[in-house]
Amino acid sequence: MKDVTNIDEVISPEDLALALQAIASSPGRRVAPIELSGRRLWIKRFDVEPLAFAKRLHWLVSPVLYPPFLRGSAPALGEAGVERECNRIAAFRGAGFRTPSIIYRNGAMLVLSDVSPVLTDGLAAASEPHRQALLLKLFAALGQMHSAGLVHGRPHLRDMSLYNGEICFFDFEEAPETTMPLADAQARDLWLVLLPVVALERDETKCRALLRVWLDTAPVEAVMALSRFVGFVRPLLVPARLLPKALQGGDLERFLGAARFLVGANSDMDSAIAASGQRTASQQVES
Incomplete structure (x- = not known):
């Protein structure tokens, strides 16, 4: 997928290089904070941590569960996970709700702005x-x-x-x-x-x-x-x-x-x- 930046925030080439270096140095971490140019960002990857067996089983049996309230949604991994997250962010922002900004995305990876504390x-x-x-x-x-x-x-x-x-x-x-x-x-x-x-x-x-x-x-x-x-x-x-x-x-x-x-x-x-x-x-x- 082509690199995309959010119109609200743009990451400099130098900061992007540091972010990619951080990703390479921690290949097994799904979510990790990083300090760039005096601000905290979050790197989120959708190509690590295989789906837990219990969640996969829940999804497989969901079509027959009743009431529908108990069903689970299909997992979205890799680029599909990034697409789902970005589409949700766009929908929420379009309706006037606050979300993190998408600073950078590429393949199965997102860099998001910090919105602490949870x-x-x-x-x-x-x-x-x-x-x-x-x-x-x-x-x-x-x-x-x-x-x-x-x-x-x-x-x-x-x-x-x-x-x-x-x-x-x-x-x-x-x-x-x-x-x-x-x-x-x-x-x-x-x-x-x-x-x-x-x-x-x-x-x-x-x-x-x-x-x-x-x-x-x-x-x-x-x-x-x-x-x-x-x-x-x-x-x-x-x-x-x-x-x-x-x-x-x-x-x-x-x-x-x-x-x-x-x-x-x-x-x-x-x-x-x-x-x-x-x-x-x-x-x-x-x-």
Whole structure:
């Protein structure tokens, strides 16, 4: 593929030579920072780290999984991974959302601008009121992003940051909307964010305030998809209570915590769906 630079930032030939030298000196590293001309950039490669067996297996069985919410997207490796990431960045930037800038791309390699600190670090360092304010900003941005018809795909807290006062999205390595309806993919975004947030907050009142911020903005189709998923997981919570804590593990504990929270907040989803129906009916009458 021909070398491409982003119109917002241009890398000098000298800095490019240093970046390529850094890549050559660490052939096994998928993501690595580099300091060039007094600023930090990130080198990201899509031709290292073979896809984990568990992820490959998940993708292979995805077509038969139900509900669609549980399916995974096809892996994008090499140049296909670069193409997916660049297309997502372009779509998000085109809709007015902040992303890293593409400084340079060639084949299976990208050089991106730095947008630190990631939300994981920002939340860990924040006081309780500031943490809640940051989370409110995050859930509002998620709702706005979904309202714009976009989906992140893998919105872990380490794949987003607060940059110049705005939520910044990056690491677009999954495309769940290719294996499930867009609404389910957007609901899946919300679910993946809730997993660590519910475990972090442990305060149902505060978590419901965060959910309502998303519900106020997200498309009603995504809210309905989330409600359907809650209906699917609700019966699983009964036998899960019989499983000793020592056998649950961190991932299962977060899953159950987020599922219990959503079951308890089901009335909020019902209210959001009803309010959307009333707005639609009112608009039809006016037209």
